[in-house]
Each structure stands twice: as C-alpha cells, then as structure tokens.
Amino acid sequence: MNFNDTDIINIIIAGTAGQGVITLKRLIEFAAQKAGINRCFGTEHHGLAQREGAIVSHTRYQKKLNKNERKNIQSPLISYGDADLYICIEPVETLRHGLFASNKTTFAINSYSIPGIMITAGLEEYPSLKMIEKVLRQYSDEIYFLNATELSLNSFKSNQFVNIILLGLAITTNKLPFIEIEDYEEVIKERLREPENNIKALHLGLENGRKIIGY
Amino acid sequence: MIKDTRFTDQHGTVLMLGNEAIVRGSLEAGVSYVAQYPGTPTSDIGETFQTIIGQEPIFHEALIHHWAINEAVASSECAGAAWTGCKVLNPMKHVGLNVASDALSVIALNGPNPGAMVIVVGADPGSLGSHQEQNERFYTWMFHFPCFEPHTPQECKDFTKLAFELSEKYDTVFEIRTSTRSAHSRGYVDLEPLKNGLAKGKFIRNIPKFNSLPPHAISNHIRLYERIEAIRSIIPTLNINKIYPGKNSVGIITSGMSFGYSIEALNQLGIDDVPILKLGMIYPLNYEEITKFIRNLKKVIIIEELEPFLEVKIAEIAQKFKIDIEIFGQEYFPKYNEYSTGLVANRLANLFGIESNDKIHNAIELYNSYKNTIPSRFPTFCAGCPERATLYTILKATNNLENTVVCGDIGCFVMSFFPPQQCSDLIICMSGGLSAAIGMSEKTDQKIIALIGDSTFLHTGMAPLTEAANYDSNILLFVFENNWTAMTGHQPVLGLTEKRLSIEKICNAVGVSWVKVEDSYNPKQLIKTINEGLNTKGFKVIIVKRECALQAHRWRQTKIKELTQKGNKVQEISYYIGGCQLCYECARILSCPALRKVRIDNLEEMQIDQERCIKCGVCYEICPNGAIRKSIINLFEEEVPFREL
Numbered sequence: 001m002n003f004n005d006t007d008i009i010n011i012i013i014a015g016t017a018g019q020g021v022i023t024l025k026r027l028i029e030f031a032a033q034k035a036g037i038n039r040c041f042g043t044e045h046h047g048l049a050q051r052e053g054a055i056v057s058h059t060r061y062q063k064k065l066n067k068n069e070r071k072n073i074q075s076p077l078i079s080y081g082d083a084d085l086y087i088c089i090e091p092v093e094t095l096r097h098g099l100f101a102s103n104k105t106t107f108a109i110n111s112y113s114i115p116g117i118m119i120t121a122g123l124e125e126y127p128s129l130k131m132i133e134k135v136l137r138q139y140s141d142e143i144y145f146l147n148a149t150e151l152s153l154n155s156f157k158s159n160q161f162v163n164i165i166l167l168g169l170a171i172t173t174n175k176l177p178f179i180e181i182e183d184y185e186e187v188i189k190e191r192l193r194e195p196e197n198n199i200k201a202l203h204l205g206l207e208n209g210r211k212i213i214g215y
Numbered sequence: 216m217i218k219d220t221r222f223t224d225q226h227g228t229v230l231m232l233g234n235e236a237i238v239r240g241s242l243e244a245g246v247s248y249v250a251q252y253p254g255t256p257t258s259d260i261g262e263t264f265q266t267i268i269g270q271e272p273i274f275h276e277a278l279i280h281h282w283a284i285n286e287a288v289a290s291s292e293c294a295g296a297a298w299t300g301c302k303v304l305n306p307m308k309h310v311g312l313n314v315a316s317d318a319l320s321v322i323a324l325n326g327p328n329p330g331a332m333v334i335v336v337g338a339d340p341g342s343l344g345s346h347q348e349q350n351e352r353f354y355t356w357m358f359h360f361p362c363f364e365p366h367t368p369q370e371c372k373d374f375t376k377l378a379f380e381l382s383e384k385y386d387t388v389f390e391i392r393t394s395t396r397s398a399h400s401r402g403y404v405d406l407e408p409l410k411n412g413l414a415k416g417k418f419i420r421n422i423p424k425f426n427s428l429p430p431h432a433i434s435n436h437i438r439l440y441e442r443i444e445a446i447r448s449i450i451p452t453l454n455i456n457k458i459y460p461g462k463n464s465v466g467i468i469t470s471g472m473s474f475g476y477s478i479e480a481l482n483q484l485g486i487d488d489v490p491i492l493k494l495g496m497i498y499p500l501n502y503e504e505i506t507k508f509i510r511n512l513k514k515v516i517i518i519e520e521l522e523p524f525l526e527v528k529i530a531e532i533a534q535k536f537k538i539d540i541e542i543f544g545q546e547y548f549p550k551y552n553e554y555s556t557g558l559v560a561n562r563l564a565n566l567f568g569i570e571s572n573d574k575i576h577n578a579i580e581l582y583n584s585y586k587n588t589i590p591s592r593f594p595t596f597c598a599g600c601p602e603r604a605t606l607y608t609i610l611k612a613t614n615n616l617e618n619t620v621v622c623g624d625i626g627c628f629v630m631s632f633f634p635p636q637q638c639s640d641l642i643i644c645m646s647g648g649l650s651a652a653i654g655m656s657e658k659t660d661q662k663i664i665a666l667i668g669d670s671t672f673l674h675t676g677m678a679p680l681t682e683a684a685n686y687d688s689n690i691l692l693f694v695f696e697n698n699w700t701a702m703t704g705h706q707p708v709l710g711l712t713e714k715r716l717s718i719e720k721i722c723n724a725v726g727v728s729w730v731k732v733e734d735s736y737n738p739k740q741l742i743k744t745i746n747e748g749l750n751t752k753g754f755k756v757i758i759v760k761r762e763c764a765l766q767a768h769r770w771r772q773t774k775i776k777e778l779t780q781k782g783n784k785v786q787e788i789s790y791y792i793g794g795c796q797l798c799y800e801c802a803r804i805l806s807c808p809a810l811r812k813v814r815i816d817n818l819e820e821m822q823i824d825q826e827r828c829i830k831c832g833v834c835y836e837i838c839p840n841g842a843i844r845k846s847i848i849n850l851f852e853e854e855v856p857f858r859e860l
Contacts, residue, residue: 030230039402041401042400043399043400043401044232044401051597051630052594053593068487070478071482074474075479076401079556080557095585098586117595118634120810120811121635121799159826
C-alpha cells in the first residue's frame with residue numbers, strides 16, 4: 001500500500017508490563033521527528049504499568065498537514081477499525097486491543113507468550129497461536145509472527161531487545177512510511193542504552209522480517 | 216546517550232508529554248516553588264521537577280520541589296510561598312482535590328498575590344489509574360478557579376504559562392485541568408524562553424487579605440466575584456477559545472480531549488460543515504462568546520466526559536439571554552467512562568440520523584464476537600512482593616477470611632480484590648479502611664482487619680489511628696512498611712525513607728499497647744502473630760516491614776554486580792520445583808506471578824520462571840509438600856541479602 005503525504009498513519013503497540021511498549025512508541029515518535037514528520041500525537045499507559053498488567057500505546061503521525069485542520073490528527077487515540085499497524089510484543093494482547101483493527105491492518109506479533117496471573121494459577125487457559133491467528137485472519141491476511149524473545153535470548157542472552165527486534169519486523173511490512181532506517185538508528189544511538197546491541201537487534205528484526213514477508 | 220535539554224533550551228520544537236509541557240510552561244513563567252502529593256496522572260510532573268533540579272545548575276538557586284505529606288498540606292505550603300511573592304505550582308489528582316479542598320477554599324478567597332498560584336488537577340475519566348472517576352470540575356464553580364482545559368501538549372505548555380500571568384495579574388488561583396489521556400499524550404511543543412524564578416521573597420502583612428474570617432470572609436468573597444467577572448470579560452482577548460466554522464444549523468461545543476474525539480468523529484462520518492466551538496477555558500465562560508456561537512444555531516451538542524458541566528452553564532446562558540435552542544448532551548452521551556472517537560462517532564450518527572461508519576460498526580461487531588474468549592490479565596503484585604506475602608498469611612490465619620472482614624485501602628494492595636487472592640472487602644479512600652473499621656467494629660462481632668500503607672499512614676492515617684487507639688476499637692491493623700510510595704513510582708515516604716521516623720513509635724505514642732513488628736518474608740512467624748492478634752481484644756497493630764520488591768531486587772542486583780565486578784564470588788540462590796503435588800498453594804493462594812503452571816508431555820506441573828523470580832523465598836517457606844527446593848551455588852562465599860529497613 002502506498003501512502004500519501006497527508007495520510008494519517010495509525011499504530012497500536014501492545015504488550016505487558018516491562019516489555020518496552022512505551023520505549024518503542026517513543027522511539028518511533030523520535031524517529032518521525034528526525035524524518036521531518038509534521039505532526040505526531042500518541043498516548044501512553046502509565047500508572048498500573050509495572051504490575052503485570054496489559055499495556056497499550058497508540059501513536060499516530062502525519063507527514064504533511066492538510067490546510068483544513070478538520071482532516072488532520074486531533075486525537076491521540078485511534079478510532080475503532082482505523083489502525084494501519086499493530087506491533088504486539090505479547091500475542092494475546094493483540095486480541096485484547098483488537099477494537100482498532102480492520103481489513104487495512106497489518107499485524108507484527110512476537111510469538112512468545114507471557115501468561116497472566118489467572119493462567120499461571122491454572123484458572124484460565126491461554127489460547128494457542130493458531131487460535132489467535134484464526135481470529136486475526138478475519139481482519140486481514142497480513143499477519144506476521146516472529147519469536148523475537150527467542151531471538152533476543154539467543155543473540156544477546158537477554159530479553160531486553162525484543163521490542164526493537166519486533167520494530168525491525170514492523171518496518172519490513174511497509175506500514176511505517178516516511179521514516180528511514182537511518183532515522184531509527186540515529187535515535188537508538190542518541191537515546192537507548194546499549195545502542196550497538198539495539199542497532200544489531202533492529203537489523204536482526206529487519207532480516208527476519210524480509211524472510212518472513214518474502215522479499 | 217544525548218542529554219535531555221528540553222527544559223533548559225531557550226527555543227526549538229521538542230516532543231513532550233502533556234505533564235512535561237506543564238513543567239516547561241511553568242519554567243517559562245518563572246515558577247520557583249512546587250509542592251504535591253504523588254497521584255496518577257500528575258506524579259510525573261514532580262518526577263520531572265526532581266530530575267531537572269537534580270541535574271541542571273540553572274535551577275539550583277531558586278526552584279524548589281517538595282513531595283508533600285498530603286494534598287492539603289501541599290496546597291497550603293504553596294500558598295505560603297506565593298504570599299512571599301513566588302510563582303507556585305500545585306499538582307494533584309482529581310481525588311487529591313477532595314483532600315486539598317479545605318485549604319484551597321480559603322486560598323481562593325485570599326488570592327495568591329503578591330505571587331501567583333496555579334493548581335494542576337489530573338482527572339481520570341475511565342478510572343485508568345484511580346479508585347473512581349469523579350467529575351471534579353464542579354470545584355471550579357464552588358471555589359471560583361478559572362480553569363483551562365488543554366487538549367495537546369502545546370496547549371498544556373501555553374495555557375500553564377498564561378495561567379501564571381493571569382493569576383498574578385488578577386490575584387486569583389488558576390487551574391489547569393488535564394485528564395489521564397491529555398497528561399500522558401505526547402506531541403510537538405514549540406518552546407519559548409525561560410524566565411528566572413524568585414529565589415527569596417518577603418511576606419508583607421495584610422490582615423484583611425490573609426485572614427478570611429468575618430468581616431473579611433465576606434469582603435474577600437465580594438472581591439473574588441469581582442476578580443472572576445474581570446477575568447470573564449477579557450476571555451475573548453486571550454485567543455484560547457477557537458471556532459471551527461461551518462454552515463450546518465447544528466453546532467458542537469466541547470473542550471479538551473473531547474474536542475479531539477469530536478472533530479475526528481465528524482471526519483469518520485464524513486460530516487465537515489458542523490461549526491465547533493472548542494473551549495480552552497471551561498470556567499468562567501464569556502457570555503458574548505457563547506451567545507454569538509449559539510444564537511444562529513437550531514441545535515447545539517455539548518460533548519464532554521462525565522457529568523454535565525458545560526451543558527449546565529450553556530443552558531443557563533441560553534436562558535439568561537433568551538436564546539431558543541435545543542441543547543443535546545447528557546441524554547445522548549454516557550456520563551461515565553472515557554470517550555473515544557468511535558464512541559462519539561456512533562452517538563453523533565444517532566443524533567444526525569445517519570448510519571454510522573462501516574469501519575467502526577464492523578470493528579465493534581467483530582471484536583464483540585471474540586472478546587469474551589480473551590484470557591484476563593489483571594494487574595497484580597510483582598513477583599516477590601511483600602504485600603502479597605502478607606495477604607497470603609491473612610488468608611491462611613483466618614481460614615480464607617472465615618467470619619472476617621478486610622477493610623482495604625489505597626496503595627499497591629488495592630489490587631488485592633482481584634482474583635485469585637480476593638483479600639479485600641471494601642475500599643473508600645486514603646485511610647478510609649481503618650476509619651470504616653472503627654465504625655464496623657462497634658456494630659459487628661466479626662473479626663475486623665484493616666490495611667494501610669506507610670505513605671497513606673502519614674498522609675491521613677494517623678487521625679483514625681489515634682481514634683482507634685482512643686476507643687480501643689477491636690481491629691487488627693496491618694501497616695505495610697515498604698519504605699516507598701510504590702504505586703505511583705517510588706516517591707519517598709517522608710521521614711521514613713530517610714530513616715528519621717518510626718511508625719512503631721508513633722503507634723506507641725498515640726497509645727496503642729499491642730504493636731508487633733514482623734517480616735513479610737517470614738510467613739510462619741507472621742501467621743502466629745496474626746492469630747495472637749485476632750485472639751486479643753482491642754486495637755492491635757502489626758507493622759509488616761519489607762522493602763518494595765522492585766526496589767529491593769534492584770538494589771540487590773546492583774550490589775551483586777558491584778561485588779562480582781571486583782572479582783568477588785557471591786552466593787547464587789535459586790529456587791526450583793521437584794515432586795510437585797499440584798496443590799496450587801503457591802499459585803492460587805500466594806499467587807506469585809513467577810510461578811507458572813506448564814504442561815510437559817501431557818503432564819501438568821508448576822515451574823518457577825527464573826527471569827521473574829527475585830529469590831524472596833516465600834514460596835519455599837510455604838509449600839506444604841516441600842516441593843520447592845533451594846539451590847545455593849558458592850555456598851561458602853558471601854551471601855547478599857536484601858537490605859534491612
């Protein structure tokens with residue numbers, strides 16, 4: 001899909017506490033600023049975030065503004081069914097925030113699951129990835145799973161790079177237009193700890209993304 | 216990493232959260248005193264001030280930020296500073312305003328001159344980080360706080376700066392009203408130059424102004440009306456209320472985040488000719504501005520979250536100026552929960568008598584078809600949390616709360632009502648649990664347990680503590696001493712974090728004779744003490760001491776890293792499971808998230824997630840089958856325990 005300069009790009013980032021949802025959101029926003037994007041507006045979930053809860057962020061950007069302010073981004077929240085891209089660091093969280101998906105949505109999902117307290121206690125069941133995929137197929141066929149946690153653990157002996165690996169996958173879907181890979185790299189250098197490993201993680205995600213998506 | 220210069224640069228365009236933009240706006244206005252009790256969504260205003268005061272020498276001379284003991288104290292200390300000539304900022308959450316209201320009612324009468332005072336009130340429609348979602352906007356009528364409601368981070372900054380200017384000019388307390396959504400949204404902000412704050416001022420005696428008792432209570436009240444009318448008259452010159460023109464005979468009046476949802480909802484519906492009045496200032500309203508906008512309309516729709524606030528005032532103005540117009544508001548929009556573009560679009564479609572957008576309709580329908588199959592993910596206590604360990608001992612000592620009432624309170628343990636523990640029967644407000652317990656203990660013979668956190672204990676807990684001691688109420692009170700205001704992001708507990716204060720001595724001093732200090736990580740001993748407490752008549756206090764697990768784990772990991780970097784060997788402790796009987800004691804009653812049920816080759820068993828486990832050892836202590844095992848590598852090397860409080 002090709003985007004026009006005045007199109008609004010809508011991204012949902014979801015996961016659980018401590019997975020780097022807010023870091024990833026801010027990284028995209030900083031990169032958008034570097035790329036000369038005219039308007040960014042997004043919202044973060046603070047407060048209960050650290051306590052194993054479900055976390056979601058919305059971020060939206062628009063390369064060029066319309067003369068008519070009514071057609072530009074005015075809300076940090078995405079409208080129902082209006083998301084172009086989901087970046088989900090935990091699979092079942094894709095469904096929890098599914099209200100914003102539609103047939104134009106692409107899903108980039110970490111396939112490594114983190115069960116909530118009711119599942120660890122054996123009081124509820126975690127759905128299989130196949131079941132999650134089956135639900136998402138009702139929206140669109142652009143569903144890409146990558147076990148970013150395993151990749152992060154294998155490559156860096158730490159799960160701290162999952163969000164950035166997944167960003168790499170998300171970039172290869174072409175649903176983050178107008179921002180160049182160099183913009184992300186610069187922001188990573190400026191703002192993240194262990195920038196070299198994070199840039200490696202980004203490229204790991206890009207390579208795997210290209211393989212999965214097939215170009 | 217590059218240095219964050221967003222609060223020191225004199226110009227430029229930067230990305231900021233609404234709260235950060237409020238800090239920036241205050242600095243551009245020359246703020247020099249800030250005091251607040253932490254509360255979502257305004258805690259990070261204080262965090263930001265603390266960070267910049269710590270890091271930037273330019274703020275060292277004049278700028279002070281206090282974490283206050285509670286909101287009423289914070290407001291009064293701000294007023295005190297303002298009365299020496301300073302510009303002061305006083306942030307609080309919506310329910311914090313209830314606590315501060317006693318002080319603010321008088322400060323508003325007196326006025327902040329010779330300084331200026333701006334309060335920031337963080338509302339929470341949708342109860343995203345609070346125990347309720349009250350519409351605190353009505354306080355602006357009651358106390359006459361002129362109130363700005365920003366929509367973007369840019370407005371957060373601009374309105375804050377303007378509020379300080381007007382507060383100084385009109386001797387009036389101004390309010391910036393945010394919501395969880397606007398406080399935690401990020402966007403571009405164009406910076407303007409900073410202004411130096413006042414390092415030292417002087418209080419000049421003025422008995423009528425600063426003593427709002429009769430007759431000055433009346434004269435200051437009259438003066439407050441004069442100030443508000445003067446402000447009302449200049450609103451059009453401020454350029455903060457904006458009209459988006461349109462030819463439709465139906466118009467919309469809205470403010471803050473609701474504006475964003477409304478204008479995008481119209482866009483979703485393909486309606487682009489509805490005139491919109493976006494109010495930047497929601498109190499007071501300028502009569503001419505409102506009448507000019509509504510006079511030629513047939514209908515006006517008021518879009519605002521929670522109870523009708525603007526709607527009442529618009530109706531009043533329409534009646535006062537005899538304007539015949541239909542006003543649509545609360546009957547058409549829910550007066551609870553947070554709004555969104557999709558919700559507003561559906562309601563507007565109804566009002567305009569058109570079909571809603573297909574995209575929105577389909578999204579709701581498809582989501583509803585599977586939403587009940589999504590497994591829950593309640594927020595819960597972190598792995599190794601001492602509060603959870605204590606709740607476990609309460610459940611065990613009382614045989615799963617048999618004939619027992621647990622009066623809960625605010626703090627991380629508000630989460631205790633969630634399954635699987637469900638160890639809280641009621642919640643009121645800060646220190647409301649102990650107060651409710653006092654009344655309840657007179658009227659029932661059930662066993663009564665009350666819970667309170669250390670920060671809440673100092674916030675307002677000492678008052679009911681003194682009363683319970685006075686009446687020797689038959690209550691067993693738990694004070695969770697974890698050393699931090701943990702829920703809002705680990706602000707210090709004044710006096711306690713610095714080790715100058717003893718909760719035990721305070722309990723003794725108010726006359727509690729039965730006070731025990733126990734360790735949450737020693738559940739067997741704690742259960743014994745709870746049983747002793749429940750079998751003793753009168754008021755009893757157990758202080759459960761253990762540092763917040765997040766902080767404790769962080770401290771211990773740093774310590775281990777330091778030691779190993781020096782080449783020292785330390786004990787490496789881990790817990791694992793062998794011979795599990797699947798009794799679920801650890802998973803459902805202790806319910807630590809580091810324990811997880813797994814299925815391997817069709818056999819179910821519990822496992823310990825080593826990434827999450829902080830090695831507190833509580834599950835090891837409580838496993839009835841001895842199936843949780845402890846392994847120590849480097850047994851004869853140095854042990855690194857958690858730090859003692």
